[in-house]
Amino acid sequence: MAENQGxxxxxxxxxxxxxxDAALMHVAFDGWTRATWDAAVxxxxVDPTLAEALFPRRALDLAVAYHKRGDALMLERLKDADLSSLRFRDRVAAAVRYRLEAVGDKEAVRRGATLFALPQNAAEGTKLIWGTADAIWNALGDTSEDANWYTKRATLSGVYSSTVLFWLGDDSPEHQATWDFLDRRIDNVMQFESLKASVNKNPLLKPLLAGPNWLLSHVRAPSQRDDLPGRWR
Known part of the structure; x- marks a missing residue:
């Protein structure tokens, strides 16, 4: 039974x-649209009924699958890479770079950005970016269980999305301008983290932050238990 399910x-x-794969032959011309879906089928x-069972939202689900394929390729490369000699901020930069270099077709990403910018698809696009940030932090060994779990992913989501937009318009040799942009964004984040640390240590400001810090101390990362029905994403 289990073998049949597998x-x-x-x-x-x-x-x-x-x-x-079939859809990617048409995305550059028709975008992630019904025309691309029909051509891919x-x-x-693939039997049209079976295709819709696999991708109920048709072209939208194809775009989602394309994004997740890029995440999977990034994770494979991270698994094989030796980043132990790098500073942690450089490991994050490397992961974002690997994610962009996993893209085989920049036009497919450009068309995807247009699709997920639509109001009805914006939540899905945000979810995908968050998923990429979450995958990066997990791959780099993040063990935070408090509010930092959320702030790390929110911050990296902003870095990743802004870098993607810059990369889409970058025509510099080997996208060097994009990697420089990425480094600047991560430097901005590190400066902000340093500022937070100095504020928390400031004897004049520390009493003012007692309430917010107490509240944040009760925030916990989502449960990832495996002994409950369903699954956590």
Whole structure:
């Protein structure tokens, strides 16, 4: 029974990859649209009913799958990379760079940015960016369980999204301007973290922060227990 379920899951993943690969041949011309969806189904020769079962929201789900494929490629590269000699801020920069270098088609990302900028898709786009930031922090060994769990991911989401937008318009050799931009953004974040630390140590300001710090001390990261029904994402 379990083996049959595993085969079914694997077959579904293979068909999803087949549909996505077929869609990428058309995204540059038609975007993540119904036209691309129809062409992907026709080119992949996947049964239309099965295709819609795999991607209920059609082109939108294809765009989501494309983003998640990039996350998976980034994680594979991070797993194989030796970043032990780098400062932590440089490890974060390397992870963001790996994520962008995992993109095989910049135009597909540009079209995706347009799709997720639409009001009805904005929440989905935000969720994907947060997921990328979460994947990076987890891969780099983040163990925070308090409010820092949220602030780290929120901050990196801002760094990542701004870097993507800069990268989309970057035509410098080997995207060197983008990597310089990324370094500046991370430096800005590190400066802000240093400022927070100095404020918390300031004897004049520390009493004013007692209330907010007490409240934040009760914030906890989402539960990731495996012994409950469903799954945490």
């Amino acid at each position: 085969n079914s899951t694997g077959q579904g993943a293979d068909l999803q990859a087949k549909l996505l 026709a080119d992949s020769e």
